[in-house]
């Protein structure tokens with residue numbers, strides 16, 4: 001059984017963060033482990049409170065995992081302050097973690113800041129060089145590269161700039177584009193586009209968390225990055241297309257949307 005670790009914040013309403021990650025990993029028939037960096041009080045309408053975890057305790061959780069059940073891949077989501085980021089980076093290096101997928105979560109769909117302003121620098125310096133791929137959305141790409149990113153051409157320019165922070169690759173997600181929902185993978189100077197039709201569903205809470213966990217699962221299964229992104233995009237599209245409608249705001253995805261193809265193990269071969 002492949003093992004995948006998520007290092008992220010808890011979303012008590014189950015749509016994003018740790019909960020979305022564990023659902024994704026489990027539906028991929030893999031063993032999910034979690035290091036919780038923060039508790040959030042949130043639901044489909046917004047984020048109403050954040051309780052950060054003590055940084056040393058984040059490190060302790062990582063020690064417990066890496067010295068016992070070693071993960072085949074790691075997904076990183078919400079890491080809200082510099083101390084937590086440094087603790088995570090130190091442990092990833094110490095344990096030589098492989099196949100790290102970093103979702104640089106900055107602001108929630110509902111508009112709340114999930115990372116402190118000064119932590120963005122630490123994220124770039126400490127965690128980007130350890131990641132096989134980083135997966136910013138358009139707004140995060142803007143914050144990282146310092147110019148506005150609203151078109152496919154901008155995405156290509158932004159990816160090239162973000163790649164300079166040292167990750168293996170950059171995937172800029174196009175979920176917030178005006179037309180379509182095309183994602184751009186920039187790897188070793190090469191751009192590959194992953195196109196999909198735009199699904200008219202306002203319930204997109206946790207799409208980024210789900211995509212990054214699904215990429216980590218495919219990497220854990222041994223697929224190369226490009227194919228892993230393709231698999232993850234297919235998984236995400238199915239979970240969004242299913243049209244689950246829960247809560248009063250932007251609701252969660254349906255991870256059980258086609259459970260039967262998963263019955264015999266990893267479904268994308």
Ligand SMILES: Nc1ncnc2c1ncn2[C@@H]1O[C@H](COP(=O)(O)OP(=O)(O)OP(=O)(O)O)[C@@H](O)[C@H]1O
Pocket residue numbers: 016107108109136137138173174175176181182183196197198199200201204205206207208209210211233236237240
């Ligand atoms: N309406 C949509 N139709 C089709 N695909 C979408 C749609 N919205 C988002 N996606 C896809 O979902 C994935 C996540 O992209 P998005 O840009 O929404 O990330 P995000 O903003 O980080 O997500 P989150 O909502 O978790 O913060 C991408 O593969 C994107 O193309």
Ligand SMILES: Cc1ncc(COP(=O)(O)O)c(N)n1
Pocket residue numbers: 008009010011016017018040042077078105107108109110204205206207208209
């Ligand atoms: C704990 C946690 N992690 C990540 C997100 C981002 O997801 P979204 O942008 O869909 O709100 C979130 N809302 N909460």
